[in-house]
Amino acid sequence: MADNKIGIYLCEGCGIADAINMDELEQTVANEFGVVTCKRHAAFCSDEGRAVIEKDVKDGEANKVVVAACSHRVMTDRFNFEGAVTVRANLREQVAWTQPAGEEDTQMFAADNVRMGIAQARNSENPEGHENVVKSEKLLVVGGGIAGLTAALDAAKTGREVTLVEKTDQLGGWTRKWSKLIPSRPPYRGLVDNNIEDIIKAVEENDRITVLTNALVTKTSGEPGEFNVTISHGGSDTEEVFGAIVVATGWRMPDDMTPYEKYGLGKVDGVMTGVDFEEVLKNGLEKDGKKLETIAIIIPCESEQMPYTSGVADRIAIKQAIQVMDTNPSAMVYVLHDNLRAHGQAEELYREAQDKGVVFMKAMVKSAEAGPTLTTDDLLLGQEVKLSGMDAVVVMTGMMPNSTNPDLPQAEKGNEFLCDDVNPRVPITVNGEEAGDGDAAKAAGDEEGGVAPADCDPENPPLPGGPLLNLQYRQGPHIPILYNGFIDSHYICFPYETRRTGIYVCGAVRKPMTTTEAKEDAAGAVLKGVQAINLVKESRATHPRTGDLSYPNFGLDICTKCRRCTVECPFGAIDENEEGYPQLNPSRCRRCGTCMGACPVRTISFKNYSPNMVTEMIEAVEQPDPFDEKPRIMVFACENDAYPALDMAGINRREINKYMRFIPVRCLGSVTLVWVSNALEKGFDGVMLMGCKSGDDYQCHFVKGSAIAKERIGKVEETLKNLMLEPERVSFEEVSIADSKRVVELLDKFGEEIEGIGLNPFKGF
Amino acid sequence: MTAAIPQPSRTYDLSFARWVRENVKGGDKMNLCMQCGVCAGSCPIGDEMDNGPRKTFMMVRAGMKEEVLSSSTLWNCTSCYRCYVRCPRGIPVTSIIQGLAAVAAKEGYAPKQKVENYYFSKAFWWSAEKFGKTDERLVTMKYFFSFGLSEGIKRALDNLKIALGMVKAGRMHIGLPHTIKNKSQLKAIVAKAKELEQKG
Numbered sequence: 017m018a019d020n021k022i023g024i025y026l027c028e029g030c031g032i033a034d035a036i037n038m039d040e041l042e043q044t045v046a047n048e049f050g051v052v053t054c055k056r057h058a059a060f061c062s063d064e065g066r067a068v069i070e071k072d073v074k075d076g077e078a079n080k081v082v083v084a085a086c087s088h089r090v091m092t093d094r095f096n097f098e099g100a101v102t103v104r105a106n107l108r109e110q111v112a113w114t115q116p117a118g119e120e121d122t123q124m125f126a127a128d129n130v131r132m133g134i135a136q137a138r139n140s141e142n143p144e145g146h147e148n149v150v151k152s153e154k155l156l157v158v159g160g161g162i163a164g165l166t167a168a169l170d171a172a173k174t175g176r177e178v179t180l181v182e183k184t185d186q187l188g189g190w191t192r193k194w195s196k197l198i199p200s201r202p203p204y205r206g207l208v209d210n211n212i213e214d215i216i217k218a219v220e221e222n223d224r225i226t227v228l229t230n231a232l233v234t235k236t237s238g239e240p241g242e243f244n245v246t247i248s249h250g251g252s253d254t255e256e257v258f259g260a261i262v263v264a265t266g267w268r269m270p271d272d273m274t275p276y277e278k279y280g281l282g283k284v285d286g287v288m289t290g291v292d293f294e295e296v297l298k299n300g301l302e303k304d305g306k307k308l309e310t311i312a313i314i315i316p317c318e319s320e321q322m323p324y325t326s327g328v329a330d331r332i333a334i335k336q337a338i339q340v341m342d343t344n345p346s347a348m349v350y351v352l353h354d355n356l357r358a359h360g361q362a363e364e365l366y367r368e369a370q371d372k373g374v375v376f377m378k379a380m381v382k383s384a385e386a387g388p389t390l391t392t393d394d395l396l397l398g399q400e401v402k403l404s405g406m407d408a409v410v411v412m413t414g415m416m417p418n419s420t421n422p423d424l425p426q427a428e429k430g431n432e433f434l435c436d437d438v439n440p441r442v443p444i445t446v447n448g449e450e451a452g453d454g455d456a457a458k459a460a461g462d463e464e465g466g467v468a469p470a471d472c473d474p475e476n477p478p479l480p481g482g483p484l485l486n487l488q489y490r491q492g493p494h495i496p497i498l499y500n501g502f503i504d505s506h507y508i509c510f511p512y513e514t515r516r517t518g519i520y521v522c523g524a525v526r527k528p529m530t531t532t533e534a535k536e537d538a539a540g541a542v543l544k545g546v547q548a549i550n551l552v553k554e555s556r557a558t559h560p561r562t563g564d565l566s567y568p569n570f571g572l573d574i575c576t577k578c579r580r581c582t583v584e585c586p587f588g589a590i591d592e593n594e595e596g597y598p599q600l601n602p603s604r605c606r607r608c609g610t611c612m613g614a615c616p617v618r619t620i621s622f623k624n625y626s627p628n629m630v631t632e633m634i635e636a637v638e639q640p641d642p643f644d645e646k647p648r649i650m651v652f653a654c655e656n657d658a659y660p661a662l663d664m665a666g667i668n669r670r671e672i673n674k675y676m677r678f679i680p681v682r683c684l685g686s687v688t689l690v691w692v693s694n695a696l697e698k699g700f701d702g703v704m705l706m707g708c709k710s711g712d713d714y715q716c717h718f719v720k721g722s723a724i725a726k727e728r729i730g731k732v733e734e735t736l737k738n739l740m741l742e743p744e745r746v747s748f749e750e751v752s753i754a755d756s757k758r759v760v761e762l763l764d765k766f767g768e769e770i771e772g773i774g775l776n777p778f779k780g781f
Numbered sequence: 782m783t784a785a786i787p788q789p790s791r792t793y794d795l796s797f798a799r800w801v802r803e804n805v806k807g808g809d810k811m812n813l814c815m816q817c818g819v820c821a822g823s824c825p826i827g828d829e830m831d832n833g834p835r836k837t838f839m840m841v842r843a844g845m846k847e848e849v850l851s852s853s854t855l856w857n858c859t860s861c862y863r864c865y866v867r868c869p870r871g872i873p874v875t876s877i878i879q880g881l882a883a884v885a886a887k888e889g890y891a892p893k894q895k896v897e898n899y900y901f902s903k904a905f906w907w908s909a910e911k912f913g914k915t916d917e918r919l920v921t922m923k924y925f926f927s928f929g930l931s932e933g934i935k936r937a938l939d940n941l942k943i944a945l946g947m948v949k950a951g952r953m954h955i956g957l958p959h960t961i962k963n964k965s966q967l968k969a970i971v972a973k974a975k976e977l978e979q980k981g
Contacts, residue, residue, distance in 0.1 A: 348795045370812050373802075375793065375842050378816065396816050396839045401792050 020050040022137050023078025024130065025069055027085030027107070029059035035112040036126045045130045050138055053078055060085055061094045073100040080137040084130045087663045088680070089655075101140045101624070105133030109666030110678060121646070121674040128637045128677055135636040139629035143566035143622065145555025146602040150241035152257040153549050154179065155542070158233055158484065159418075161189025162531050163264035163523030165215050166538035171262070172224040174546050179226045179256070180219065181233055181247060183423070187216045189266055191531050195297040198335050200532045204364035207339060210531075232421070236261070237488035239603040240518025241552040245485075259552075260518045260545035263495065263503070264538060265484060267415035267524035268422065270323035279314050279411045280384030287388055287409040290332055296408070297336065301343045308407040310348045311340055312390055314381055315412050317354025324414025324500070326528035327357040333412050334362060334369050341372040350403060352379045352392060377401075384409065416479070417501045417525045420494070424482025487516065491588040495519060499712060502527055506717065510559055512541040515587050515719055517558055517604045520544045552603045559606070560656065560717040561682070567602045568611055571619035581611035581620060586685070586720035608718035609686025613725070618690060625686070630679060631694050637677050639699040642779045647675045647701040647770050651763070652687050655680045656717040657753040658706035664756035672760055673767040675701075683707070685721025689728055692746060693735050699779040702745045702770040705729060706759070709750045722750065742773050786888065789844030797846045805880035807873035814838045820864035820874045830854040834864055834874050837881070850890040855882035856898035900927040910971055913961030917953050918944075 024045055028038055038056060046054040053072060057065040060083060072078045081102045083095045088104035095102050107126055115122040155171045157164050160182030171178045186192070196207040219225055231249035238244045243258045269291075273281065280287040288296075290313075296303050313333045316322035330353065337349045351374060358366040370376070379392035379401065388409045394401040420426075479501040483493035496515040498504040503521045505513050512520045522541035523534040548558045557564040570581075577596040589604035590611060598611075612620040618627040640646040653659045659680045665672060677700075681687055684707035692703050708715040710723035726748055733743045747769075749762050787796040802808045814835075821833035831853045832840065840849050849855075855878055864874035885891050891899035904923035908915045921940070926933030947953040961967065 348793070350793060367813065370815070373795070373799070373812055375795065375798075376815070377793075394843075397836065397843055397845075401843065403793060404791055 020080055020138050021052045021076075021078050022048075022050045022080045022082060022134055023069070023072050024051055024054040024082045024084060024134070025060050025065075026054065026056045026130075027058075027060045027065070027083065028056055029061070030086065030108050030112065032085070032107050032112040035115060035117040035122055036107065037118070037123060040123060041126055041130065044127045045134065048131060048134050050080075051134060061091050066094060069095075069097060073097045080140070082130065082133040082137050084126075084133060087659075087666075089660060089663055101137060101142050103133050103137040103140060105130045106663075106678075109663040110672070113666040113669055114672040115674055116671070119674075124638070124640070124646075125674060125677075131636040131638070132633045132677070132679065135632040136629055139626060139632055140624040143564075143624055145565040146567050148241065148552065148555045148603060150259060150549065150553045152242065153177070153259045154257070155545050155549075156181065156233075156243070156245055156256075156258040156261045157264060157542075158261065159189070159264035159266055159523070159525075160184075160187040160227070160229070161264060161266045161523065161534075162191040162212065162215070163266065163534040163538040163541075164189075164262075165212075165219050166535045167262045167264055167522060167542045168219055168225050169215070169222065170539045170542045171545070172222050174542070175224075176259075176546065177224050177226075179228065179247075179258070181231045181249075182227070182229045183232060183421070185229050187219065187227065187229065188212050190291075193291060193294050194531060195294050196335070196339055198331060198362065198365065198530055198532045200535070204361040205368045207335060207342070233485050235488060236485040239552075239601040240548050240558070241603050243518065259549040260520065261485065262538075262541050262545050263484060263514070263519060263521045263525060264523045264534075264541070265418035265421075265525045266534075267417055267528070270414050270416045271422075271480065272323055273413070275320075275322050276316075276411055276413060278320075278383070279316075279381055280388055280390075280409060281411045281413075284384050284386055284388045284409070286406065287384060287411060290329070290336065290410055290412045293336060293408070293410045297339050297343070301340060301347070303408070306407070307344075308340075309344065309346070310350075310406050311337075311408045311410060312350045312352060312388075312403055312406050313337060313410045313412065314390075315351065315353040315356070316414075317380060319354065320380075322414060324416045324528070325412065326415065327359050328415060328528045328530055329412035330357045331359065331362045331365070331530055333410075334358065334365050334374075336410065337374040338365065338369045338372060341369070341374060345372070349374045351376045352381060352390070354378065354380060415524050415528045417503065419484065419497050419501045419503050419525055420479045420481030421484055422479075422481040426480055426482060485519070487588070489516070489588040490582050490591045491585070495521070504719065506715075506719065507713070508715070509717065512537070512544045513559060517587055517589070517606060518545075518548050518552070520548075555602070557605070557607045561607045564607045566607055566622040566624055567605055568600060568607070568609070568620050568622055570598050570600065571621075572597050574617050574619050576617060578616060580614040580616065584614040584685075584720075584724055585611055586718055586724075606718060608683040608721055609681075610683060610718060610721050610724060613684075613686040613688045613728070615688070618688060625682060627688055627690065630681075630691050633679055634691060634695050634700070635698055637698075637700075639779055642775055645775070647767070647775060648699065649673070649676050649702040649704060649763075649767060649770055650695040650700045651676050651678045651704045651706055652681050652684065652691065653678050654684050654707040654722070655682055657708045657715065658751050658759065660753050661751055661755045661759045664753075665760050668756055670757065670760045673763045675767055675770075676763055683716070683718045683721035684725035685716075685718055687725055687728075689732055689735065692729075692732055693739065696736070696739060696741055696745065696776060697778055699776055701773075701776040701779070702747070702766060704747045704749060704763070704766055706749050706751055706762075709752060715752060739778075741776070744769060744773060745776070786846065786884070789846060792843055792845075794844040795842070797844045798842045801841050801877075801881070805877055805884065807876035807880065810870070810872045811838060811841065811877060813870040814872055815870060817869060819867050819869060823863040823867045825861060825863065826857055826859060829857045834878060837878070841881075849881065850885040850888060851894055853896070854878065855885055856891070856896050858882070895928065900924055903927070908958075910967075912958050913964055913967045914959050916958040917947075919958060 042054055059065050079100050081100045082105055084105040084107050086108040087106045106129055111126045154177040157168045157180045168178045168180045191212045194210050197210050199208050228249045231247055234248045235246035241259050245258055246253050246255050277283050301308050315329050315333050316325045333351050337351050340347050340349045378395045382391045384390050388406050389404040392401050478494050486493045496504045503526055504515055505511050514521050520541040522537040551558050581598050582590040582592055587606050589601050591599045593599045684705055695703050707722040716722040729748045732746055736743050747766050751759055787800055789797045818835045821827055821835040827833050837854050858878045860875055862875050868874055901924045904920045908920045925936040
């Protein structure tokens, strides 16, 4: 839009007018560049107030609306005007509710917030979705175990066509072996029958479900709405297009079972795995014609680090013990545990087991001898106890996720993260020449002169075996894992969403779980798949920015082909074309802006979020005269957790440091270091990056954004030295959404530190 | 009459635990014990007990019959009922401990070990049954002389000063023991109770 007609609407409700002198504020901001009108109202969110703005927009009076009222996180549906860009300046939560009323600094804070809003409005356009055609609304379910079967049935219930691919010749997976299942409904007592045969029958009879057994996915390319999948089935490869993929490949026995030999597994007669014991239970507690009466069930304790054991072992042990008592009330069952973890409703099951006379022993198994006899350290009796003359000893073994296909050969060493055509270890080139001192190479290169993809974590390599879907992504063929081979997903908010948009995961490949839980999980993952197809149809982002129409634009004219965007994108959304330029797959993109933060030449931008926009926002803050001794500190706050925590601080009326200025960012990953140096050059005395927790138990909504920002900020020291500034002027903090008290303390602490360092020498230049 | 107490053949033979479950008052709830230890932690005289209620329960499960029935835990319980009140699983801990004490008395564990509290309670009940009231002098004397003549004399002499002091202060009366009215009714009640106990 060539002509910016910015209308400012200063709201006086919710205590804003009590804290801020509105006449003065109006005078300050009304003459800003591009402002055509400035109006005030007691409550712009009321119908009457909205009508004022609507009329201006309709009459062509304003095409950019800056509502200076509450935080942009609330009232989004009220402040949404067709035909105009709406920007919010936060006067309520950040100023009126956190600053003392009527003071000069409060007035400055309010004016700066409105000015930043004006700068934001000047540089924002309403996004229009990318051009997109959804080629298929079919769902592909990989894995025919309980999770896959349930997923296929649930998908069929939503009216979608489903193809179910199973590696073996039989559907049902592990669940075929189970005798009885843990109840899923109140009162959560009493085991339920295994109805896997009915489920298989329902799947096979369903018209919408195509079942392919003895089939493998050999290649997957494309994006949500258009996944081109090659399925090898019956000796021939067929290619088909799917809208979304649900991965339910389940689990396998740990590759390394030797640690279990301590319990006698594989060494002592009568010691068996929990899986084998299910067979015994099916046969009415009979093994080789012998009735089993005294049974010890061992739950490996955490400290012994048995491979892949989890809380599932505890629940299944309780279940099997109950089943023994149900079959033979005079049997003697001992459950040997260190910590008994009866997750969720399994507490009821634990009581049922106790009621029925199962003995739970807090005992560590020291050794197993023939008999079988167990020598244990009984912690409740405080002495060594020998459990002799057991009929059977059952060892609860672990569940190793099938995040790779063990039947396929492992990808070549060093190439396990890559697809065929691109090797990120090849040195970076700028305009065809190997980069020397170039900006890009310096920032992005590692010792080997190449860039490792964000997913290439040498400490958490994929499990042995070939890739599940063999993704033809620049970032590698695997679905990224978090650790121990479990497929990565945001544990709290987005459990089913993998880091490959459109590919959802459920069942034991995501985390160890029981059959009952896997069923629930499958329903969740399928609905996510359906939702993804629906959103992609409208060119909208899936999550966490659900419904967002904006997408990154690449200004290829100045692109140096440094490939940092393709490497750092946490979701594998960006490929490279033959010439080495980045190529976006918009439907894979989650609009976090990590590519924007990565780009050393700042040529990646969104319509309503760009490096330029934030730079202008930084410049919009008025730097007070150095003699006033008023520092200014720029805080880039992540919109997902940090900014809500700040809002919450306002709602709780906690006083925020008056020298802070806040810019919400989509993700810390989108913060480019240029903003940091810009802020310092413009006279800000300190810069703080406030984002989510990173690491193995990360909370970042965009998985890697916070970690990437942390790494980048580690490199800022040199820039600061070049500017002759103290490195302490830049700080990085991880906060959670519940930290409304802590954020205030952090800001105060940082404010004090900055005052200790002294004012920025650039101030006033 | 209750069934004979089984002798467990190995550690964690559940036969004894199951016998307790069937035959001791409150024993049916003992299975629910999750070994949290709130009972033992709440016990005001836990220091005086060798095992305490939590461990006693686990020992019952472990089939440690001899150790349980000769344990001091059974006799040092003052019946304050704190464990009972606090047990998160609602197990009548006090009743079970008392029930096990009764078993220990009946099976001869207590007399064999000369458990003091066992003799004291015997003396107490002797007085209660005979007079309908407890007479300090007689209960104490009977208790002291349960351990034999010489031990009885020794203990009596040891406590002489206290006894004289109590008499002086009017805390212990001299003369015939007090009795209740209608002692025949008390006798009938006791006889009936004994009859019920015999039935089991």
